[in-house]
Amino acid sequence: MIPLPPVRRGKPVSQDGTTRGTPLIKRGFAHMLKGGVVMDVTTVEQAQIAEKAGAVSVMVLDKLPSDVRKAGGVARTASIKVISEIMESVTIPVMAKCRIGHVSEAQVLASADVDMIDESEVLTPADEKHHIWKWDHVTPFVNGARSLGEALRRIEEGASMIRTKGEPGTGNVAEAITHIKAVNAEIRQIGAVHADGDRQALIRASRELGASYELVEQTAELGRLPVVNFAAGGIATPADAAYLMSLGCDGIFVGSGIFKAEDALERAKAVVLATTYWRDEARVMEAQKMIDERSSIVGLDIASLEMRMQDRGDAS
Amino acid sequence: MLGTQGDVAENVAASRKALGGSGSAAPVWSAAEIDRVDALVIPGGESTTIGPLSELNGVLRAVQRRVESDAMPVLGICAGLVLLARSARDRVVGPGNETLGLLDVDVERNSFGRQSRSFEAAVSMPELGIREIVGAFIRAPTILRADSGVSILAKLGSKIVAVRQGPIIGVAFHPELAGAELHAGFASTIRASA
Structure with missing residues (x-):
């Protein structure tokens, strides 16, 4: 049994005894990716390499995160033509990124029939204050988070899956490690409060986290996020992936780490x-x-970055 | 539970619930472990990941050996069904990786379409004593053809979504996401074959 939202929201579509777009089906999709690697790709050829290497899914971007850094300017969702071509050439699920808060970009990706949408800080946010209300979509969404509060706020907006933000396009795994450890530590804290039976302290914690009491209570009871939680942002080597898995991540997103390296196929296989x-x-x-x-991708020191992608979104 | 990839923990939980105190359930990764279990669940996930990665440890050959030599019961779910089938082809992309051929069925992957076409539906399997459960069909396969030795456990409209052949059960949907009834039915199969 997988955890379902304490409050039922959304607009499931029923027809002939079947129902689409329920939390069970959207969250369940993410459960099938567990223990796997989702790889960022920009072309059909890269997607086929990823599938051959054993990736559980590919994420289509216009530019890999490290190229987004170099190019500057505005990063938007990938060309629909490229996304469609990739969907026709691999059997694994295909995800694509939309800008944070860009309701219509997400709608376009849903209509293009991608399997999951990443509302991602790698692209230039369209609305710094408001993320997309994701419950009403039949297509599941994944969001990034640096802390428990940020993760729970995204889940409360309807995210079916969470990933750490890390610091994309750097080849530097430090931020992803910091983020998953922060989430784990905060879950241990509310778990202890819950085990004490101190409801007043738990409701204070929920106010600090900026999430509902019911969701905080469910998370404390489970001792983990109620949705699948992957690591992302700066993963470049097999050892990076193994370490994040050992910290309790359910799986791995690799961005620039593979196709910015000079040994893409071997590296993709090795990370899997x-x-x-x-x-x-x-x-x-x-x-x-x-x-x-x-x-390997030449890494970037986080302190010297001109643009910190992880700081984008979550103004609330 | 084959631990390679997919919703392993969910299947361990459903199996433990189904077994009560009368057995144990845990993930396995190696051929040596496959040789020691009484029965195996191959969970849902991506068959293109689970197949080749499992074979690195000689796991699939071990499964084949155990089924052929001592009729080990196997429950294959979604990707697990794909791996057990005689053949599998994708609805859009066409023929795929080699499969085990322990079930005399031909499977179509992603048979209902992409994730937006995934759905939940009531499924009944009287032969396993299951009146009605919630089946989660997630980018689910279906069974296009089943040979005469294969009994059909459940259909959805005209599509075959659950089969049994000897000690092997294959289902196109995910029974572990919403309950443990099918795992209980599988546990009865294990007891009957012991």
Whole structure:
């Protein structure tokens, strides 16, 4: 049984005894990705490499996050033509990113029939104050978060899946590690309050988190987020992936780390291998051996960044 | 539970609930572990990921050996059904990876379409004592053809969505996301074969 929202929202579509767009079906989709790697791609060829390497899904972008950094200007959703071509050439699910708060860009992606929409800080936010109300979509959404409060606010807007924000396009895994540890620590805190049976303290915690008491209580009871939670942002090597899995992440998003490296297919296979078998040290070593550090994406120091993508969105 | 990829934890939870105190359920990753279990669940996920990654550990060959030598009961869910089938082709992309061929059925992947066409529906399987459960059909496959030795456990409209052949059960939907009834039916199968 998977956790369902404490308050039922949304507009499921019923027809001939079947119902689409329910939280069970939208969240359930994310559950099927668990233990897997979602890879950022910009072309059909990259999507096919990702599928061959064992990715559970591909995420279509116009530019990889590191190129978004270099290009500057405004980053928007990918061309529908490219998205459609990729959907016709791989059997795994295809996701695409829309700008934070851009209701129509999301609608376009839903109409193009992508399997999941990432309302993403990698693109230039269209509305810094308001994220998309995601409950009413049949298509599930994933959102980024740096903290428990941010994650719960996104879930309360209808996100069916959460990922850490990390710092995309840097090849630097430090921020993703910080974010998942922050979420874990905050869940332990509300878990302890809940175990004490101190309802007053729990409702104070929910006000601080900016989320409803019911959702905070459910999270405290579960001891984890009520939706699937992946790591994302700066993952470049098999060891990066294995470490994040060991911190309790349900799976991995890899952005620039693969197709900005010079050994894309081998690296894609290696990251999948390390994610699948992260408990097995010998397999992780074998995966790490498949890549050459001299081919890795040149990393960026977070302190020297001109643009911190993780700070975009979540003004609330 | 084959632990390679997918909703492993959800199947472990459903199996534990179904077994009560009369057995244990845990993820397995290796051929050696496959050799020690009484029965196996291959959970939902991506068959293109689970298949090749499992085979690295010789797991699929071990499953085949156990089924052929001592009729180990196997429950294949969604991607698990795809892996057990004789053949699988994608609705859009066409023929895919090799499958185990432990069920004499031909499967169509993503048979209802993409995620926007995923749905929940009531499914009944009288042969397993299941009057009605919520089936989550997520980018679900269906069974296009089943040989005469295969019994059809459930249909949705004209589409076959659950089958049984000897000790093997294959379902196109996810029974573990909303309950444990099918796992209870599978547990009865295990007890009957023990």
